Amino acid sequence: MNKAIFLDRDGVLNHEIYDYICRVEDFEILEYQIPVLKKLFDEGYLLIVITNQGGIALKRYTEEQLATMHQMLKNAFVAQGADIKAFYHCPHHPTVGGECKCRKPASGMLLDAIELYDIDPTQSVMIGDKPRDVEAAKGAGVKGILIEPDEQITYVQVKEVLQRASLV
Numbered sequence: 001m002n003k004a005i006f007l008d009r010d011g012v013l014n015h016e017i018y019d020y021i022c023r024v025e026d027f028e029i030l031e032y033q034i035p036v037l038k039k040l041f042d043e044g045y046l047l048i049v050i051t052n053q054g055g056i057a058l059k060r061y062t063e064e065q066l067a068t069m070h071q072m073l074k075n076a077f078v079a080q081g082a083d084i085k086a087f088y089h090c091p092h093h094p095t096v097g098g099e100c101k102c103r104k105p106a107s108g109m110l111l112d113a114i115e116l117y118d119i120d121p122t123q124s125v126m127i128g129d130k131p132r133d134v135e136a137a138k139g140a141g142v143k144g145i146l147i148e149p150d151e152q153i154t155y156v157q158v159k160e161v162l163q164r165a166s167l168v
Helices: 032-042 061-079 108-116 131-139 155-167
Strands: 001-006 045-052 086-090 125-130 142-147
Touching: 001 032, 001 108, 032 045, 032 061, 032 155, 045 061, 045 108, 045 131, 061 086, 086 108, 108 131, 125 131, 125 155, 131 142, 142 155
Parallel strands: 001 045, 001 125, 045 086, 125 142
Antiparallel strands: none
């Protein structure tokens, strides 16, 4: 089985603006996150983005604009020797069409990735900047790490959580 680092996007991989990032020009990658994630990538962890993108349902931006931002993020990682295996996004918003199984805090996106990539949830973590990220992780049997928006991820922080998980 594979192991993975699941990553929320806004506030973890790119600058949190506390609103929808609707324009590519406003998408600011947190370059300082890449070296620690590259180290984990080099240890065999799949890097998978799990992100709510309700602005699509609200027609604030399009799937194409989102794809451009995700390609920018992927390119930044590849330029530093790492790769993001997959991007999962929930395009739904609770005020447009009701609830879905993918929007965090639901675990649908994580469960889909776990199944598709044969991931061992007990050897994986989800890093997010909102309690809903950790709740989604828990629902999929994955340990969650809650950071502050734009806080730098540390290697020790991730490894400690993984080590504790293996002792349970």
